[in-house]
Amino acid sequence: xxxxxxxxxxxxxxxxxxxxxxxxxxxxxxxxxxxxxxxxxxxxxxxxxxxxxxxxxxxxxxxxxxxxxxxxxxxxxxxxxxxxxxxxxxxxxxxxxxxxxxxxxxxxxxxxxxxxxxxxxxxxxxxxxxxxxxxxxxxxxxxxxxxxxxxxxxxxxxxxxxxxxxxxxxxxxxxxxxxxxxxxxxxxxxxxxxxxxxxxxxxxxxxxxxxxxxxxxxxxxxxxxxxxxxxxxxxxxxxxxxxxxxxxxxxxxxxxxxxxxxxxxxxxxxxxxxxxxxxxxxxxxxxxxxxxxxxxxxxxxxxxxxxxxxxxxxxxxxxxxxxxxx
Amino acid sequence: xxxxxxxxxxxxxxxxxxxxxxxxxxxxxxxxxxxxxxxxxxxxxxxxxxxxxxxxxxxxxxxxxxxxxxxxxxxxxxxxxxxxxxxxxxxxxxxxxxxxxxxxxxxxxxxxxxxxxxxxxxxxxxxxxxxxxxxxxxxxxxxxxxxxxxxxxxxxxxxxxxxxxxxxxxxxxxxxxxxxxxxxxxxxxxxxxxxxxxxxxxxxxxxxxxxxxxxxxxxxxxxxxxxxxxxxxxxxxxxxxxxxxxxxxxxxxxxxxxxxxxxxxxxxxxxxxxxxxxxxxxxxxxxxxxxxxxxxxxxxxxxxxxxxxxxxxxxxxxxxxxxxxxxxxxxxxxxxxxxxxxxxxxxxxxxxxxxxxxxxxxxxxxxxxxxxxxxxxxxxxxxxxxxxxxxxxxxxxxxxxxx
Numbered sequence: 257x258x259x260x261x262x263x264x265x266x267x268x269x270x271x272x273x274x275x276x277x278x279x280x281x282x283x284x285x286x287x288x289x290x291x292x293x294x295x296x297x298x299x300x301x302x303x304x305x306x307x308x309x310x311x312x313x314x315x316x317x318x319x320x321x322x323x324x325x326x327x328x329x330x331x332x333x334x335x336x337x338x339x340x341x342x343x344x345x346x347x348x349x350x351x352x353x354x355x356x357x358x359x360x361x362x363x364x365x366x367x368x369x370x371x372x373x374x375x376x377x378x379x380x381x382x383x384x385x386x387x388x389x390x391x392x393x394x395x396x397x398x399x400x401x402x403x404x405x406x407x408x409x410x411x412x413x414x415x416x417x418x419x420x421x422x423x424x425x426x427x428x429x430x431x432x433x434x435x436x437x438x439x440x441x442x443x444x445x446x447x448x449x450x451x452x453x454x455x456x457x458x459x460x461x462x463x464x465x466x467x468x469x470x471x472x473x474x475x476x477x478x479x480x481x482x483x484x485x486x487x488x489x490x491x492x493x494x495x496x497x498x499x500x501x502x503x504x505x506x507x508x509x510x511x512x513x514x515x516x517x518x519x520x521x522x523x524x525x526x527x528x529x530x531x532x533x534x535x536x537x538x539x540x541x542x543x544x545x546x547x548x549x550x551x552x553x554x555x556x557x558x559x560x561x562x563x564x565x566x567x568x569x570x571x572x573x574x575x576x577x578x579x580x581x582x
Numbered sequence: 583x584x585x586x587x588x589x590x591x592x593x594x595x596x597x598x599x600x601x602x603x604x605x606x607x608x609x610x611x612x613x614x615x616x617x618x619x620x621x622x623x624x625x626x627x628x629x630x631x632x633x634x635x636x637x638x639x640x641x642x643x644x645x646x647x648x649x650x651x652x653x654x655x656x657x658x659x660x661x662x663x664x665x666x667x668x669x670x671x672x673x674x675x676x677x678x679x680x681x682x683x684x685x686x687x688x689x690x691x692x693x694x695x696x697x698x699x700x701x702x703x704x705x706x707x708x709x710x711x712x713x714x715x716x717x718x719x720x721x722x723x724x725x726x727x728x729x730x731x732x733x734x735x736x737x738x739x740x741x742x743x744x745x746x747x748x749x750x751x752x753x754x755x756x757x758x759x760x761x762x763x764x765x766x767x768x769x770x771x772x773x774x775x776x777x778x779x780x781x782x783x784x785x786x787x788x789x790x791x792x793x794x795x796x797x798x799x800x801x802x803x804x805x806x807x808x809x810x811x812x813x814x815x816x817x818x819x820x821x822x823x824x825x826x827x828x829x830x831x832x833x834x835x836x837x838x839x840x841x842x843x844x845x846x847x848x849x850x851x852x853x854x855x856x857x858x859x860x861x862x863x864x865x866x867x868x869x870x871x872x873x874x875x876x877x878x879x880x881x882x883x884x885x886x887x888x889x890x891x892x893x894x895x896x897x898x899x900x901x902x903x904x905x906x907x908x909x910x911x912x913x914x915x916x917x918x919x920x921x922x923x924x925x926x927x928x929x930x931x932x933x934x935x936x937x938x939x940x941x942x943x944x945x946x947x948x949x950x951x952x953x954x955x956x957x958x959x960x961x962x963x964x965x966x967x968x969x970x971x972x973x974x975x976x977x978x979x980x981x982x983x984x985x
Contacts (some may be wrong), residue, residue, distance in 0.1 A: 381676025438905045486907045
């Protein structure tokens with residue numbers, strides 16, 4: 257009898273471990289609750305390195321650059337294969353709004369590996385568009401082929417989400433069950449803070465157009481599973497002749513998309529899904545994006561947008577409302 | 583702690599970047615209908631430095647003439663003569679008499695500030711007057727009185743930090759209460775050398791190293807600490823009520839008269855603050871140091887760089903979330919601080935001269951004007967009185983000027 261009581265009280269010695277660093281042109285932060293520091297920073301960093309050598313446009317030797325520089329295509333490694341598969345699925349699901357072959361356009365608009373503020377002319381865009389379409393990609397087994405040599409891919413709209421999932425999988429592999437992984441503002445959560453048992457609190461950054469308003473933190477949601485990512489037009493942009501040129505380029509038109517949306521925050525079961533859809537939702541505009549999310553059982557989204565009168569407003573899909581008010 | 587910590591009030595921190603952009607845009611959009619033709623009186627390091635900033639702003643300014651009583655200084659100013667069309671004068675009156683010159687920069691030794699500025703105002707010129715505005719309080723009061731008779735002419739004082747996005751942002755942060763109640767301010771401007779310039783053959787030490795002589799210079803308080811004193815006056819919209827200073831010629835016993843080591847305590851009654859302002863020529867570890875210490879956090883400033891360090895309790899309040907999703911996040915540096923601006927500012931003089939252009943073309947009052955310049959000159963005057971006389975000086979009613 258006594259023994260049973262003892263064993264019931266023999267609680268786990270919870271410790272909180274925090275790892276952070278720089279990767280993929282941004283920063284990452286991992287917090288996990290466990291008895292021991294089974295996952296170390298060097299383990300995380302070497303995983304991130306391997307992701308980079310597969311998915312990063314910034315590494316000349318990366319597998320993605322090998323594909324882009326190839327005439328006909330290459331054999332993919334496991335990371336690139338996963339991400340390309342998901343990209344093709346998302347391309348279909350978004351009716352072509354999410355399209356990884358957007359790379360030549362991203363480059364032309366100055367948001368690629370080499371940054372510029374030079375606005376391309378209509379002829380340049382017209383010449384690029386025939387190279388842009390996921391239909392020009394063929395995936396057979398683990399070989400990715402292209403119909404034209406000028407077809408190049410850019411995974412920046414999805415690779416961070418995927419990387420977050422890979423880091424989460426790494427934690428799981430080492431038996432960690434309570435964690436939050438964040439890379440460049442893309443987040444994946446599982447379990448709860450220990451020993452308190454509280455859910456993880458996630459802040460959704462609000463784009464603050466008025467520099468002196470304090471309410472940067474628009475909303476806080478509490479999660480014990482899933483992933484959340486945000487896409488916004490409010491930071492990555494430059495101005496040219498009084499026009500805001502945002503990094504969100506519509507692959508169908510070849511031009512940066514202008515609509516009322518300022519940011520979209522997407523919740524999904526994994527970060528690759530959330531990340532894949534956030535940019536496409538930005539391009540859809542509020543009405544269409546909201547309808548799109550409502551149709552999808554696996555997505556929830558929160559939108560910040562500009563009203564016709566210029567004021568900032570927010571709204572959310574019904575599933576996201578439930579997350580905010582459980 | 584890491585940047586996963588989220589700041590509820592951090593609007594201001596990312597806002598800094600926006601502010602900078604907005605300021606640049608605001609300046610950039612200024613209609614370049616008119617360039618101001620300008621002359622520089624006093625071509626030492628500061629005058630020449632401002633000259634090269636002017637040369638970088640051809641849409642706003644056209645440098646027409648330079649003036650210095652020392653021939654070798656005029657010689658050094660030749661590097662400003664990009665188009666080979668500069669006038670060189672030894673007598674500043676010749677520049678003031680030139681009707682084609684709209685404005686002058688005065689960057690002479692301190693004891694000349696009043697005389698030349700007054701003459702320039704009387705001659706119908708707009709004036710950019712280097713700090714400290716005048717040698718003593720009496721001259722400041724006289725200059726205030728004089729400029730009131732010429733409301734269409736601009737007099738801007740060269741406390742250029744008022745115009746930098748960084749210092750502007752810091753003022754915002756103070757106004758919005760992000761620091762909580764500020765009780766202490768620490769300022770230093772130290773160096774480990776004799777603060778002398780080499781004297782070319784044929785010139786006297788007094789001509790070149792005028793900063794070493796009481797009759798020409800207000801010493802370290804006027805030449806260096808006045809910037810920080812001015813910033814506090816501006817940021818808190820205040821002035822000190824009581825000043826206690828000390829100092830000496832403690833290391834460079836080389837015939838100088840002004841002190842190579844000074845410290846002044848400025849008591850601000852209304853704000854309940856103490857400002858510690860010190861400078862030495864005998865140690866350079868701190869160099870330029872500027873810390874504002876409040877109940878919620880500390881701001882630590884360099885000339886073009888600033889960091890906010892929240893106090894423990896503030897930090898705790900900021901750590902209410904475990905993660906933040908967003909396109910960008912707050913970035914904490916290794917020491918647990920948050921950079922105030924994401925990009926480094928340009929040199930303060932650039933912003934100050936942009937403002938000067940705007941004030942002249944729009945006939946608007948510059949932020950650093952004759953009144954604020956006088957207020958800071960009073961502070962420096964009292965600091966030197968206290969330092970030299972080993973007295974406690976108090977603010978005088980006549981120093982309270984209508985703004």
